Amino acid sequence: MLSLRDVSVRGRGQPRLDRVCLDLTAGERVALIGPSGAGKSSLLAVANGQLPPDGGQVFWFGESQARSGSRRRRRQQTRIGMLWQELRLIEELSVQQNINAARLAHWGWPRALLNLLVPVDTAACAALLERLDLNPDLLAQPVAALSGGQRQRVALARLLRQDPLLVLADEPLASLDPRLAQELLGLLLQQANAPRALLMSLHRPDLLQHFQRVVGLRAGRVVFDLAPAELEAEQLAALYSGCEPCP
Amino acid sequence: MKPAPPLWVLVPALVMVPVLLLLPGISHGGGWELIGQFAWAAVNPSLDPVVLRSVLQGLATTLGIALLGWAVSLLLGLVLGVLSSRTVWRMLAGSSWPAELLRRLLAVPRAIHELLWGLLLLSLLGLNPAVAIAAIALPYGALVARMISDLLDALPTRQLEALRCAGAGPCGALLTAIGPPLMPQVISYGGYRLECALRSATLLGVFGLGGLGNELLLTLQSLQFHELWSGLWLLLAVMLSLEALVSGLRRRWSMPARLALEQRHPVGRSSRELLLAAAALLPLLLGVGRALAVDPAALLHWQPLPPLAPGGWQAALALPWLAMVGQTLLLTLVAAALAVGGAPLLLLVVAPWRWGGWLLRLLWALGRLWPPPLTALLLLFVFKPSLTTAALALGFHNLGILGRLLLEGVEATGPEREEALRCSGSGARLALLYGRFSGLARSYLAYGAYRADVILRETVVVGMVAGTGLGSQLRESLSAFAFDQLALLLAAYALLTLLGEDLSDRARRALLRA
Numbered sequence: 001m002l003s004l005r006d007v008s009v010r011g012r013g014q015p016r017l018d019r020v021c022l023d024l025t026a027g028e029r030v031a032l033i034g035p036s037g038a039g040k041s042s043l044l045a046v047a048n049g050q051l052p053p054d055g056g057q058v059f060w061f062g063e064s065q066a067r068s069g070s071r072r073r074r075r076q077q078t079r080i081g082m083l084w085q086e087l088r089l090i091e092e093l094s095v096q097q098n099i100n101a102a103r104l105a106h107w108g109w110p111r112a113l114l115n116l117l118v119p120v121d122t123a124a125c126a127a128l129l130e131r132l133d134l135n136p137d138l139l140a141q142p143v144a145a146l147s148g149g150q151r152q153r154v155a156l157a158r159l160l161r162q163d164p165l166l167v168l169a170d171e172p173l174a175s176l177d178p179r180l181a182q183e184l185l186g187l188l189l190q191q192a193n194a195p196r197a198l199l200m201s202l203h204r205p206d207l208l209q210h211f212q213r214v215v216g217l218r219a220g221r222v223v224f225d226l227a228p229a230e231l232e233a234e235q236l237a238a239l240y241s242g243c244e245p246c247p
Numbered sequence: 248m249k250p251a252p253p254l255w256v257l258v259p260a261l262v263m264v265p266v267l268l269l270l271p272g273i274s275h276g277g278g279w280e281l282i283g284q285f286a287w288a289a290v291n292p293s294l295d296p297v298v299l300r301s302v303l304q305g306l307a308t309t310l311g312i313a314l315l316g317w318a319v320s321l322l323l324g325l326v327l328g329v330l331s332s333r334t335v336w337r338m339l340a341g342s343s344w345p346a347e348l349l350r351r352l353l354a355v356p357r358a359i360h361e362l363l364w365g366l367l368l369l370s371l372l373g374l375n376p377a378v379a380i381a382a383i384a385l386p387y388g389a390l391v392a393r394m395i396s397d398l399l400d401a402l403p404t405r406q407l408e409a410l411r412c413a414g415a416g417p418c419g420a421l422l423t424a425i426g427p428p429l430m431p432q433v434i435s436y437g438g439y440r441l442e443c444a445l446r447s448a449t450l451l452g453v454f455g456l457g458g459l460g461n462e463l464l465l466t467l468q469s470l471q472f473h474e475l476w477s478g479l480w481l482l483l484a485v486m487l488s489l490e491a492l493v494s495g496l497r498r499r500w501s502m503p504a505r506l507a508l509e510q511r512h513p514v515g516r517s518s519r520e521l522l523l524a525a526a527a528l529l530p531l532l533l534g535v536g537r538a539l540a541v542d543p544a545a546l547l548h549w550q551p552l553p554p555l556a557p558g559g560w561q562a563a564l565a566l567p568w569l570a571m572v573g574q575t576l577l578l579t580l581v582a583a584a585l586a587v588g589g590a591p592l593l594l595l596v597v598a599p600w601r602w603g604g605w606l607l608r609l610l611w612a613l614g615r616l617w618p619p620p621l622t623a624l625l626l627l628f629v630f631k632p633s634l635t636t637a638a639l640a641l642g643f644h645n646l647g648i649l650g651r652l653l654l655e656g657v658e659a660t661g662p663e664r665e666e667a668l669r670c671s672g673s674g675a676r677l678a679l680l681y682g683r684f685s686g687l688a689r690s691y692l693a694y695g696a697y698r699a700d701v702i703l704r705e706t707v708v709v710g711m712v713a714g715t716g717l718g719s720q721l722r723e724s725l726s727a728f729a730f731d732q733l734a735l736l737l738a739a740y741a742l743l744t745l746l747g748e749d750l751s752d753r754a755r756r757a758l759l760r761a
Binding site: 069074086089107113 | 250252664674
């Protein structure tokens with residue numbers, strides 16, 4: 001699915017990513033943890049193609065990254081979905097228009113313009129909302145009128161409408177109350193069965209048992225890459241404290 | 248069916264369809280080789296020292312006129328603005344009716360375009376640098392006055408009342424309570440007016456009131472395109488440096504930007520710099536005044552009016568008023584739609600290209616720079632004089648102004664949502680449309696409504712050259728010294744502009760309210 005080979009990203013002073021290697025196969029759910037500034041967001045930005053690495057290589061679905069702006073690159077990116085921490089919904093558009101925005105890559109201009117004029121693909125959008133326990137009547141509402149939990153789900157609905165194979169999530173639980181966080185995590189894990197995969201950064205050690213692997217990142221380097229059962233309390237403490245974990 | 252915000256900004260561009268369909272009909276067949284020569288001369292301007300010296304001289308005069316006109320207008324505007332503020336009158340005299348009266352009176356000089364002022368004063372006073380300066384200062388002063396009194400009256404009066412209760416005198420209380428919050432906005436707006444003054448001074452020159460504009464017109468009419476471009480490139484350099492200076496100072500002193508007039512920033516440690524800048528401005532203004540040999544007393548020597556033509560008012564009333572007003576309104580609508588819709592459409596098409604951003608910036612700078620009558624003259628090489636020709640010239644000029652504003656707005660909305668769409672594989676143009684245009688549609692269109700009001704005022708300028716609307720009649724009446732017709736034409740213009748101002752105010756409020 002995703003393969004990072006010795007990926008480095010320069011930063012001011014120390015590198016943001018330093019020769020990072022990471023592989024994700026279909027059906028895997030991987031948690032990415034580490035202190036603030038460890039490079040989690042940079043890693044996800046490299047993984048979704050937003051940030052070009054200064055060194056190393058990125059492979060998506062077994063192919064190398066195509067040239068930025070090319071048609072092939074766009075096709076590659078349609079299969080990678082990203083859930084942003086601040087959601088990045090378009091406030092001024094309706095819920096339906098936001099969900100449909102995930103299809104822009106496949107649509108031509110006529111359909112993209114039509115989506116701004118009349119409801120398009122209502123059945124598909126309504127089905128997604130129902131799947132996420134939202135009332136389909138919300139489709140016509142502007143996103144700006146929704147509550148925090150509803151917006152979270154609309155962002156997830158947009159992700160599902162894109163129907164990606166690889167899902168990347170940048171601290172999606174950070175600003176949620178415990179109940180909402182638990183719900184969202186459940187929804188994300190549920191749809192990440194094979195052939196899909198999930199890579200998610202988070203700050204909640206109590207939720208790690210839901211993942212198959214935990215990758216610890218510190219100062220731009222992968223410090224460990226283990227199953228949650230193998231992860232010891234000292235390693236976790238060391239990741240967030242001052243000293244390097246002992247091998 | 249309810250169009251979403253990103254579509255709103257593109258809807259005005261639909262006017263291009265009828266305009267493009269009309270173009271073959273108004274083209275007179277020839278003239279394309281002249282346009283070709285003109286375009287070729289752009290990369291090949293004349294570097295002859297004689298030409299350059301004369302261009303530089305003209306440019307210096309234009310800059311001097313702009314600077315002096317701007318300074319006088321600010322001074323006038325400050326005084327009149329304070330005098331037409333309801334808050335101030337209520338504080339000083341207990342009643343606000345003098346403010347209301349002055350506001351209504353000031354609407355008249357504001358409604359008349361600076362070119363009209365220039366031409367009128369020119370025929371009354373003869374050629375004189377003071378005429379061009381007064382032509383800029385009068386309408387600009389009234390505009391600044393309205394801005395200042397609106398700002399003054401919108402400020403909360405609690406601090407003022409508190410100071411008065413504590414026993415402060417009325418003037419001291421006003422200065423202390425209202426001065427600091429007002430200053431940043433006035434300075435920011437003042438900087439913007441200086442940019443406008445440079446464009447106005449160039450335009451006045453085209454109609455013979457002195458400076459570079461006249462050289463531009465003469466070289467265009469005598470087809471000396473290489474010399475024309477020497478002037479245009481120099482003017483472009485000066486205009487872009489002025490804009491960079493103004494926006495640099497605005498940022499340095501953390502003044503509000505143009506699309507964000509509701510934000511308030513305190514004047515901080517930069518107030519010392521502000522005072523220094525103001526102190527440096529005074530000797531500069533005096534020096535410029537000396538160099539241009541400006542004599543304010545010349546404004547008092549009126550020439551005797553020629554006798555009126557027989558037939559008098561009856562002949563003036565018999566002019567085809569309805570058709571002229573209709574043409575003027577249609578010209579305004581078409582030009583405004585071309586400019587308001589053209590800017591986002593061009594941005595969508597061109598911006599994703601490799602050098603697209605720079606190409607657009609250059610095109611828009613040229614649009615702002617070229618006085619609309621020069622564009623109209625250039626268009627007349629290939630098209631017949633018509634409403635469409637006038638609309639194209641006026642639209643191109645305002646495209647330059649709106650395009651720059653749109654680009655600033657796009658940059659201010661932040662890249663996050665566009666990036667999110669790009670990351671899901673969407674194309675650059677659709678990501679721009681969905682991700683950025685959604686957020687800025689309202690404020691952009693609100694500015695477009697204000698611009699339409701300015702365009703209505705500017706119709707006179709191209710109307711005179713392209714022979715359409717009230718402007719073409721104005722040209723005839725001016726050359727015939729028919730002052731009865733002129734008076735009626737001015738009244739018609741003032742009435743139209745005031746109505747337009749009211750309409751555009753309503754449209755803007757409706758757009759920003761939701």
